[in-house]
Amino acid sequence: MTAEYQVHGDVAVISMNNPPVNGLGFSTRVGLTDGLTKANADAAVKSIVITGAGKAFSGGADIKEFGSPKALAEPNLLSVILAVENSTKPVIAAMHTVAMGGGLELALGCHYRICAPGCSVALPEVKLGLIPGAGGTQRLPRVLGVETALNMIVSGEPVKSEMLAMLPGQKLFDKMAASAESLAAEALAFAQEMATKHADGSAFPLVRSMPCKHPLGDAYFQFARNMVGGMSKNFPAPLKCVDAVEAATKKKFDDGMAFERDIFVNLMWTSESRALRHIFAAERAASKIPDVPEDTAQRAIKSVAVIGAGTMGGGISMNFLNAGIPVKMLEMKQEALDRGIATIRKNYESQVKKGKLKQDKYDQRMALLTTTLDYADLKDADIVIEAVFEEMGVKEAVFKKLDEVMKPGAILASNTSTLDVNAIANFTKRPQDVVGTHFFSPANVMKLLEVVRGEKTAKDVLATVMAIGKKIKKTSVVSGVCDGFIGNRMIEQYSRQAGFLLEEGCTPAQVDRAVEKFGFAMGPFRMGDLAGNDIGWAIRKRRNIEKPGMKYSKTADLLCEMGRFGQKTGAGWYDYQVGKRDAIPSDVVNKMVEDHRAAQGIKARKISDEEIVQRLVYSLVNEAAHILEDGIASKASDIDMVYLTGYGFPIYRGGPMHYADQVGLFNVVQAMNRFAKNPLDDAAFWQPAPLLARLAAEGKTFN
Ligand code: NAI
Numbered sequence: 001m002t003a004e005y006q007v008h009g010d011v012a013v014i015s016m017n018n019p020p021v022n023g024l025g026f027s028t029r030v031g032l033t034d035g036l037t038k039a040n041a042d043a044a045v046k047s048i049v050i051t052g053a054g055k056a057f058s059g060g061a062d063i064k065e066f067g068s069p070k071a072l073a074e075p076n077l078l079s080v081i082l083a084v085e086n087s088t089k090p091v092i093a094a095m096h097t098v099a100m101g102g103g104l105e106l107a108l109g110c111h112y113r114i115c116a117p118g119c120s121v122a123l124p125e126v127k128l129g130l131i132p133g134a135g136g137t138q139r140l141p142r143v144l145g146v147e148t149a150l151n152m153i154v155s156g157e158p159v160k161s162e163m164l165a166m167l168p169g170q171k172l173f174d175k176m177a178a179s180a181e182s183l184a185a186e187a188l189a190f191a192q193e194m195a196t197k198h199a200d201g202s203a204f205p206l207v208r209s210m211p212c213k214h215p216l217g218d219a220y221f222q223f224a225r226n227m228v229g230g231m232s233k234n235f236p237a238p239l240k241c242v243d244a245v246e247a248a249t250k251k252k253f254d255d256g257m258a259f260e261r262d263i264f265v266n267l268m269w270t271s272e273s274r275a276l277r278h279i280f281a282a283e284r285a286a287s288k289i290p291d292v293p294e295d296t297a298q299r300a301i302k303s304v305a306v307i308g309a310g311t312m313g314g315g316i317s318m319n320f321l322n323a324g325i326p327v328k329m330l331e332m333k334q335e336a337l338d339r340g341i342a343t344i345r346k347n348y349e350s351q352v353k354k355g356k357l358k359q360d361k362y363d364q365r366m367a368l369l370t371t372t373l374d375y376a377d378l379k380d381a382d383i384v385i386e387a388v389f390e391e392m393g394v395k396e397a398v399f400k401k402l403d404e405v406m407k408p409g410a411i412l413a414s415n416t417s418t419l420d421v422n423a424i425a426n427f428t429k430r431p432q433d434v435v436g437t438h439f440f441s442p443a444n445v446m447k448l449l450e451v452v453r454g455e456k457t458a459k460d461v462l463a464t465v466m467a468i469g470k471k472i473k474k475t476s477v478v479s480g481v482c483d484g485f486i487g488n489r490m491i492e493q494y495s496r497q498a499g500f501l502l503e504e505g506c507t508p509a510q511v512d513r514a515v516e517k518f519g520f521a522m523g524p525f526r527m528g529d530l531a532g533n534d535i536g537w538a539i540r541k542r543r544n545i546e547k548p549g550m551k552y553s554k555t556a557d558l559l560c561e562m563g564r565f566g567q568k569t570g571a572g573w574y575d576y577q578v579g580k581r582d583a584i585p586s587d588v589v590n591k592m593v594e595d596h597r598a599a600q601g602i603k604a605r606k607i608s609d610e611e612i613v614q615r616l617v618y619s620l621v622n623e624a625a626h627i628l629e630d631g632i633a634s635k636a637s638d639i640d641m642v643y644l645t646g647y648g649f650p651i652y653r654g655g656p657m658h659y660a661d662q663v664g665l666f667n668v669v670q671a672m673n674r675f676a677k678n679p680l681d682d683a684a685f686w687q688p689a690p691l692l693a694r695l696a697a698e699g700k701t702f703n
Contacts, residue, residue: 003031060101309340519650
């Protein structure tokens with residue numbers, strides 16, 4: 001049982017004890033109802049306190065039970081709350097640290113609530129595409145007022161208890177404890193006080209009986225719907241939060257509860273909620289590496305060195321400065337250092353101007369940044385991250401130098417995006433200390449960090465780098481060594497498909513529109529213009545020497561031969577006006593594509609948006625299945641995280657693998673078989689990866 005029962009004098013204390021946040025799993029719920037039964041049966045007990053042991057009152061549903069029948073088994077949370085309401089002795093919630101979701105709903109069912117300052121209070125269900133399902137939408141407006149409650153329910157964001165306690169007329173807390181430390185004693189005293197107050201047999205207050213109205217009524221909810229609807233495109237849950245809170249103002253309590261329940265159950269089945277719940281679990285799973293135990297000892301990281309103060313070096317440095325970790329940047333020339341520092345300054349200054357960063361914080365961060373031209377100055381750094389030119393010869397020189405100067409045990413990381421991390425490791429006499437840290441551009445903004453595990457990378461190095469990733473607020477995903485690692489290896493296939501689509505009859509704008517309608521932040525051609533088409537061009541040129549015969553449409557090369565590298569040259573797949581980023585369809589490009597088609601003897605055909613999206617997305621899926629099979633990624637959900645956080649895959653579709661699972665792998669394979677018959681496409685590529693073929697045949701899924 002994960003709730004403890006103790007009697008102190010004439011007060012029974014039921015303490016939820018299900019680390020880390022006292023999730024309301026089955027055994028915690030049984031512990032609560034058993035405790036209530038015991039306390040009600042014991043004549044010596046006059047009042048009851050419900051609290052949480054350790055680091056939370058309760059964080060709500062137990063994520064370990066997510067989606068399992070146990071989550072709904074009786075006593076479910078609604079039954080527990082009913083048992084609390086019906087207790088013949090007053091029940092007091094003693095809240096502290098975290099009271100979220102079901103935890104807050106439980107407290108709202110209690111007759112009284114005492115809370116410590118510093119408690120994070122929230123109904124975060126909307127973040128999983130749901131609404132609160134155990135009375136949260138009906139009770140919170142009754143104690144905090146409709147507007148505050150709706151704001152909290154729609155945003156899902158936590159608010160500190162001391163802020164809520166200041167709201168005029170709030171009835172969420174009957175009493176604030178002086179501190180978290182004094183909460184237990186104050187809760188006992190308050191419980192005794194309430195027992196005395198009700199010794200005359202008077203009824204206990206119930207939130208369900210409190211009135212709930214908004215003075216503007218319909219007008220307010222119309223306004224709320226306009227606001228919320230505009231901000232929650234593609235996600236049904238936020239507007240449903242408005243419906244449920246409105247019901248609290250219009251329906252009898254029990255009818256409102258039934259209304260909330262219906263919405264909750266319906267949302268559970270939506271693809272958006274499934275996607276969000278998948279991402280919630282995937283994000284937590286990403287930090288777990290199958291053969292690296294969670295308690296692996298880590299190396300201490302107190303200082304960082306960065307080699308190269310260019311685009312990536314600067315952004316990477318900012319991550320550490322933001323986290324309060326000192327950074328020393330090394331370059332070959334003072335001018336390069338000056339340029340790098342100026343860019344970092346400009347970045348921070350624009351944040352200060354926008355009010356996103358306080359001046360003193362900016363000063364503190366810049367004070368943590370030092371520079372040098374001399375490798376000897378780096379020797380004491382705990383980790384060094386190399387971000388120099390993408391050329392093996394340059395990397396070799398840098399890593400040989402680092403091997404000479406760095407202290408033993410220092411982690412040597414490379415930000416390379418295409419080079420072989422094993423080869424880089426072998427430039428040193430300590431390959432076990434070498435790892436890839438593949439940041440995405442802009443490195444101070446993008447969430448994704450691919451942690452590239454070389455064949456000799458030590459487990460404690462991996463564990464340490466994953467922990468650093470967390471510290472600098474990245475989503476870190478481990479990738480094995482291969483060309484492009486996880487993300488870029490997949491996007492190469494996607495780009496090839498985009499090229500074939502042009503050849504067969506699409507315009508860049510048509511492809512982008514279809515993919516953006518599907519939900520991608522940006523279609524492949526707009527993305528190419530933003531990132532620079534010359535990058536892929538350089539890689540293809542190198543590839544064609546190394547891997548001759550890789551089939552792709554030459555249109556991207558022809559574009560680069562015209563000097564159209566993208567936004568930076570004012571022209572790419574689209575035209576751009578000076579100083580603007582709007583992509584304007586280009587007659588020049590369309591003509592180039594048509595001429596190329598004619599030269600190949602291809603007659604353009606009309607291609608549906610559906611085909612465009614399927615070919616692009618399934619190309620990701622098939623390559624990802626190979627990546628899983630090759631052991632480059634250890635689980636399908638890691639691949640989803642890469643695409644969601646690094647490549648703008650629509651959140652509400654849950655990532656390419658989750659999306660394929662939802663479509664059904666059988667259907668995905670059927671479509672691939674159709675694509676393989678297209679003589680202008682790459683039939684060999686469309687052979688389903690063996691893993692995909694097997695799962696489809698067995699009716700299974702990736703995740
Ligand atoms: P960049 O050209 O902006 O910066 C490279 C910097 O390294 C320059 O300031 C240069 O002076 C300096 N440098 C070159 N050789 C050096 C040496 N021997 N010692 C010290 N400094 C030296 O290049 P960028 O874009 O920052 O790329 C750096 C690395 O990051 C490359 O490996 C690249 O593949 C990788 N990368 C780049 C991404 C991007 O979007 N730009 C994304 C992810 C990885």
